[in-house]
Amino acid sequence: MGETYVGVDVGGTKVLAVRLSAAGVLEATATRPMPGVSAGPDAVEEAVALAARDVYAAGAPAALGVSAAGLVDATGERFLFGAHLPWRDAPVRRSIERRLEQMERGSGGGAPSGGPRGPNPRVVLDNDANCAAYAELVAGAARGVRSALLITIGTGIGGAVVLDGRVIRGAHGLAGEFGHMQAVPDGLACECGLRGCWEQYCSGRALERVTRVALGRHLDGPEVTALALAGDQVALHSFASIGTWLGVGTAALVSAFDPEVVVVGGGVSAVGDLLLGPARRALAGSLQGTAYRSVPELVPAGLGPEAGAIGAALLARDGRS
Known part of the structure; x- marks a missing residue:
């Protein structure tokens, strides 16, 4: 070997x-x-x-x-x-x-x-x-792409920026912490110590919270996913909610970086269009000048949660x- x-x-x-x-x-x-x-x-x-x-x-x-x-x-x-x-x-x-x-x-x-x-x-x-962005550059959905954003949705949100075919880490190695951009001033408390972070509205924990509020009981992410795939309306609404937040936040990033493609990975993304459908609609509705510019494609990670x-x-x- x-x-x-x-x-x-x-x-x-x-x-x-x-x-x-x-x-x-x-x-x-x-x-x-x-x-x-x-x-x-x-x-x-x-x-x-x-x-x-x-x-x-x-x-x-x-x-x-x-x-x-x-x-x-x-x-x-x-x-x-x-x-x-x-x-x-x-x-x-x-x-x-x-x-x-x-x-x-x-x-x-x-x-x-x-x-x-x-x-x-x-x-x-x-x-x-x-790491996920490098994998997608080498062998996944960003292969052959010069500029891309990667958004990973799991327990929280992670992110990475690809420019000129390289992962950009920033001056101190800390670039791409998209999940802790403030989405809602004085919003929900985040585990990081801030309030209103994007991941409080679009993440695995956000999915569980939205579902718990609607049902009055706790379900974990895989349980919500199974219900959504079976057509349960509450679970579908939960994915639509975090998908919409995904699109809104992505629009801000697209305005800042103008990437060729936005790759969405992480465990929550495994549901595909249940999440990405609402996200694509919200991205198009939240981005300026869509009649005059290219809206980057929002695609699932080619290598999935791994x-x-x-x-x-x-x-x-x-x-x-």
Whole structure:
């Protein structure tokens, strides 16, 4: 077997790992529950390491990428802040390397029984949407495109900007935090500490909240999705609500960046036109001069909910720049 590369996507509700061949072919996937913010950094780092080990092949991969939902510094060393993750200005890249080393020595408390032995991989860390954008550029819906926006809709909203065929990280590595743009002044409180953030109106948690208000009981995202696919009117209205907010927020981004295409990924986007139909209508209705300009196509991510993990593995293979 040739060299392999592993990517691990750390989200608000789950940790998803993938293994790619050197040619970028997806060979294996594994999922572990996200321990949650209250469990603390150690528990999350262990979940990341264990998920990675779940997809190891005959030996350790050549490199391992970690895709994390939040602010990652320009060096790719430190995770600064994330509303749904417990790290605060922490050297996460090195911490995960250390955790893998401990597991290899058998002192990390949880290495899989009989797991492969060998040199530990180099670890690369980046923001989840940057990883997803890179995956879509290399092998997905933005392949061959010079300018694009990526919006990931999961527990919250992530984003990335592609200009001249490159993911733009900004002066401090923090570009693309679309979910925490203020959509409603003095609006709903957000886990980030602000109010009225876009992700409070368009995200997995927003979907659950809108449905709970309408039904008077809590349903999680997959349950709402199943109802919507079965034609339930309340669930369909919930998707229409967050889809409309998706289109309104996207219009502001299109006005700022004028991309060729807008790619929508993340777990919530898996419903396709239930979300994207209302979003396209709201985008067209919220953008100035649509009779005189091109409205960019709003398309689903070609690599689906695995884009972040795949992108992390590809960045580990190609080098984070």
